[in-house]
Amino acid sequence: MPDRRTLITLAVLVAAVAVSVAVAELSGVRLIDRVVTVMCINLILVLGLQVFMGNSGILSFAHIGFMGIGAYTTALFTLPLQMRGMVLPNLYDVLATVELSPALGIALGGLVAAMVAAALSFPLMRLSDAAAVITSFALLVVLHTIMVHWSEVTNGPRTFFGVPEATGLYQAAGVAVLAIVGALAFKESRTGVLLRASRDDEVAAHTIGANVPVLRWRGFVLSAFMAGVGGGLWAHFITSFSPNAFYLKETFVILGMLVIGGGATVTGAVVGTIAVTIAYEGLRAFENMLNTEQVFDGTVVGLTEVVLACAMIGILVLRPEGLAGSCEIGATALFRRRPQPTGERP
Amino acid sequence: MGQVIQFAIDVLSLGSLYALMALGLVIVYGILRLVNFAYGELIMVAGYTLYLLDGTALPWLAMAAVAIVMAMVFGVLTEYVAFRPVRMKSVTAVLITSFAFSTLLQHAALLFISPRSRLVPTPALFTRTVEIAGVVVPLRNLLTIAAAVAVLALFTFLLRRTVLGIALRAAASQFRMTRMLGVPANLVITSAFAISGLLAGVVSLFWLGRIGSVVPGIGLEPLLVAFIATVIGGMRSLPGAVVGGYLLALIDVSLNTALPQALLQFRDAFTFSLVIVLLLWRPQGLIRGPATGQRT
Numbered sequence: 001m002p003d004r005r006t007l008i009t010l011a012v013l014v015a016a017v018a019v020s021v022a023v024a025e026l027s028g029v030r031l032i033d034r035v036v037t038v039m040c041i042n043l044i045l046v047l048g049l050q051v052f053m054g055n056s057g058i059l060s061f062a063h064i065g066f067m068g069i070g071a072y073t074t075a076l077f078t079l080p081l082q083m084r085g086m087v088l089p090n091l092y093d094v095l096a097t098v099e100l101s102p103a104l105g106i107a108l109g110g111l112v113a114a115m116v117a118a119a120l121s122f123p124l125m126r127l128s129d130a131a132a133v134i135t136s137f138a139l140l141v142v143l144h145t146i147m148v149h150w151s152e153v154t155n156g157p158r159t160f161f162g163v164p165e166a167t168g169l170y171q172a173a174g175v176a177v178l179a180i181v182g183a184l185a186f187k188e189s190r191t192g193v194l195l196r197a198s199r200d201d202e203v204a205a206h207t208i209g210a211n212v213p214v215l216r217w218r219g220f221v222l223s224a225f226m227a228g229v230g231g232g233l234w235a236h237f238i239t240s241f242s243p244n245a246f247y248l249k250e251t252f253v254i255l256g257m258l259v260i261g262g263g264a265t266v267t268g269a270v271v272g273t274i275a276v277t278i279a280y281e282g283l284r285a286f287e288n289m290l291n292t293e294q295v296f297d298g299t300v301v302g303l304t305e306v307v308l309a310c311a312m313i314g315i316l317v318l319r320p321e322g323l324a325g326s327c328e329i330g331a332t333a334l335f336r337r338r339p340q341p342t343g344e345r346p
Numbered sequence: 347m348g349q350v351i352q353f354a355i356d357v358l359s360l361g362s363l364y365a366l367m368a369l370g371l372v373i374v375y376g377i378l379r380l381v382n383f384a385y386g387e388l389i390m391v392a393g394y395t396l397y398l399l400d401g402t403a404l405p406w407l408a409m410a411a412v413a414i415v416m417a418m419v420f421g422v423l424t425e426y427v428a429f430r431p432v433r434m435k436s437v438t439a440v441l442i443t444s445f446a447f448s449t450l451l452q453h454a455a456l457l458f459i460s461p462r463s464r465l466v467p468t469p470a471l472f473t474r475t476v477e478i479a480g481v482v483v484p485l486r487n488l489l490t491i492a493a494a495v496a497v498l499a500l501f502t503f504l505l506r507r508t509v510l511g512i513a514l515r516a517a518a519s520q521f522r523m524t525r526m527l528g529v530p531a532n533l534v535i536t537s538a539f540a541i542s543g544l545l546a547g548v549v550s551l552f553w554l555g556r557i558g559s560v561v562p563g564i565g566l567e568p569l570l571v572a573f574i575a576t577v578i579g580g581m582r583s584l585p586g587a588v589v590g591g592y593l594l595a596l597i598d599v600s601l602n603t604a605l606p607q608a609l610l611q612f613r614d615a616f617t618f619s620l621v622i623v624l625l626l627w628r629p630q631g632l633i634r635g636p637a638t639g640q641r642t
Contacts, residue, residue: 059438123626129437130381130581134573135625138618141570145615248566252449259442301461302453309450316439316446317431 006188008330013180013270017043020274021173033169039277040172041234043270046257047179048226050269051186052219053258057199058128060220061251062117062136063227065143068246069116070109070228071235072147072154075163078105078236083162090152102166106232113228118221125216128202140251147243154243161240167233175233179226183266191218249305253280256308260315262322271324276308283307348481355478356599357592359487362494363549365591367568368575369501370545372587373538375576376518378433380440382539384424384448385572386565388546389553391451392417393560394459396466396550406469414547420451421543422536429539430532448565455562463559472555490552497548498588501541505584510537518582570614574621580631589633 002010017040024036049063077100079087084096100108124135148157186192195215198205206212235241253276261272283304290300315322325332374382392413399409428447432439472486505511516524517534525531546568553568554560571594579590597620601613609616624631 053438057436057438059441124622127625130375130379130441131577131625133381133441134577135622137570137573138577138621142615142618142622145612145618149611149615248449252445255442255445263438300457302456305449305453306457309446309453312446313428313443313450316435316443320432320435320439 002185002188005328005330005335006184008335009267009328010181010184010330012329013184013267014177016270016274017173017176017180021169024169035277035281037167037169037172037237038234039273040169040176041167041230041237042254042257042277043176043273044172044179044226044230044233045254046261046269046273047176047183047266048223048230049254049258050263050266051183051226052216052223054263054265054269055187055192055195055199056216056219058132058136058216060136060223061133062121062139062143063223064246064251064254065140066113066117066224066227067231067234067250068143068147068243069113069224070106070231071241071246072160072231073109073112073228074102074105074232075160075235075241076153077108078102078164078166079162080164087160087162088152088155092152095153102164102236106229106236109232109235110225110229113231114221114225117224118217121220121224122213122217125213125220140247144243144247147246157243159240159242163235163239165236165239167237172233172237175229179229180266180270182222182226183269186219186222187266191215195219252305253308256312259312260323262324262326264321264326265324265328267329268322268324272322275323279311280304280308348479351479351481352483353599353603355481355483355487355491357595359490360599361592361595362491363552363591364571364575364595365588366494366497366545366549367572368579368587368591369498369584370542370549371569371572372576372581372584373514373545374542376582376584377514377521377535377538378429378440380429380433380437381444381573382424382429382542383441383444383569384428384451385542385546386567386569387448387451388417388420388424388543388565389550389568390455390560390562390565391420392547392550393466393554393564394455394464396554397459397464397560400465400467406467409467410551413550414544417547417550418540418543421539421546425536425539429535452562452565459562461562463561465559466554468555468558486552486555493548493552497545504541510534514538570618574617577621577625577631580633583631583633586631586633590631593632 020036020039024033045063045067049060052058052060052063076088076095077098079099081097081099084091120139124132124139127135147154150156154160187196194205194210195218197208198210198212198215202212231246257272257276258269259272260276261270262268287300287303290296290303329335370388371382371385374380374385395413395416396409399412402409404412424444424447428443429440432443471489472484474485475482476485476488477483505515513524513529513534514537516527516529517531521531524534549568557564575590575594576587577590578593579588580586594617597617598613601616602610605613605616
């Protein structure tokens with residue numbers, strides 16, 4: 001039975017998602033609907049990253065690569081049969097006859113991403129600090145190179161189009177809620193607790209018998225699964241995409257959301273996603289306004305990223321634990337019960 | 347015979363660039379135990395400096411000198427913006443700030459200059475070719491090798507014979523002890539970043555000479571190359587970085603000639619997989635650095 005604080009955290013975070021959905025629904029504006037849908041998908045990705053990075057303390061760049069695996073897997077299996085020849089002229093015969101429903105495709109995308117992660121990452125989990133970061137970066141590049149050049153399956157660097165549109169606001173929000181449950185459950189599980197112990201002191205965790213590589217590996221596989229599902233949902237939302245969607249730019253946005261919110265907690269992931277989405281959309285609207293009003297000669301591009309980068313550096317310098325602080329919202333003073341004589345330290 | 351010479355010169359000239367790139371990354375990593383993700387952007391900065399100076403009356407050598415100085419300035423700026431404020435905190439924090447700073451520089455270039463590629467001036471010397479034993483070789487490749495040898499010699503002299511070099515090496519092995527002996531830590535770190543910028547500047551001259559133009563995303567490939575080379579050679583060893591650079595060039599050029607056309611496009615995937623395997627087999631790299639010291 002999960003403890004009270006975790007349940008409160010869960011309730012508050014789910015309420016935050018529900019409020020966003022309600023806002024989108026009540027406003028009735030198509031743009032807001034789409035923004036909230038993307039936000040929910042990003043939330044799944046950020047939570048996936050939080051599962052590994054927040055609990056193990058190791059920065060992973062490969063995350064978006066697994067998002068790409070999920071997106072391409074579901075796109076490949078849900079693409080209508082009559083379009084296969086047009087989108088993927090050189091597809092292998094074995095795959096050319098299978099067509100799945102989007103829901104199955106997305107689940108399969110998550111599974112494939114998790115399996116790839118499981119197979120590749122076990123040896124990598126022995127590494128810490130900079131070596132771990134560089135290998136995860138290398139992994140991202142490997143995955144990207146494969147996506148760009150495996151034309152039979154991904155249509156190469158060109159756009160993969162014709163994916164059926166299946167992700168709406170409610171699907172994305174529903175999966176985001178599941179992702180919140182999953183991330184909290186993992187954090188409070190035995191594996192999660194031991195993993196956090198290894199994050200705080202690897203040597204000490206080792207001496208109490210924690211098998212650190214195995215713990216990290218479990219976190220990494222779950223993280224990749226969530227990234228794969230997020231990628232799948234995104235593929236069915238956007239319906240056409242190219243490998244460049246799954247590279248450093250997306251990595252930067254997802255990482256920025258997690259860092260700005262606070263990587264150590266699930267609350268931080270949710271807060272960061274919402275805050276960055278609002279800021280991002282605001283800036284984008286501002287950028288568009290500058291461009292349509294012709295305030296400067298030439299188009300303004302990159303302003304959004306510049307501001308986001310400054311915000312990331314600012315947060316890390318001034319408030320390294322992120323906007324949400326270092327404990328879950330259910331454990332903050334807001335929800336604290338009066339101290340009980342037998343109760344554990346809050 | 348001709349093929350052998352061609353192959354050797356290809357490997358040596360590419361390797362020289364790779365070695366310098368790797369060295370610039372390792373000089374910072376060796377002291378701070380931190381990877382500078384904004385390293386590639388120093389090359390971009392030097393490139394845009396050349397582009398902006400194009401059309402002025404300056405001779406190419408003067409432009410090159412200004413470009414190198416700009417790379418050094420931005421190297422030091424990286425330290426002030428992305429490293430110094432968070433150095434004492436977690437490793438992850440610094441990796442993220444340097445990644446953010448790299449994005450910041452790239453998008454600043456997008457915003458203030460242009461998303462499209464810009465031509466950079468190259469000296470006429472670069473386009474000439476010479477003939478060695480019946481093989482036509484671009485003079486640029488030979489110049490690259492010569493420049494690398496010169497820079498490496500200078501660098502070795504600096505590290506072995508000067509006070510700054512001794513302080514740098516001491517800081518790389520026992521940072522805290524070095525501070526206690528009265529070496530100003532911030533100065534050592536700032537000079538490491540300046541040297542890193544210098545190397546990036548020199549690399550950019552020849553790297554851009556190969557490509558001919560500069561785009562905001564140009565820093566990615568040198569950064570990746572430096573990563574791989576340092577991982578192969580040893581993250582904490584300066585000679586290791588150089589060995590790793592040449593070795594990586596050897597691997598790249600060999601794969602170029604050995605792989606069939608269909609697989610050649612996956613070359614990067616092969617190289618990076620090799621890095622992962624190598625890290626697993628020898629996490630220290632091929633050449634072990636000095637004993638681990640405390641960070642900051």
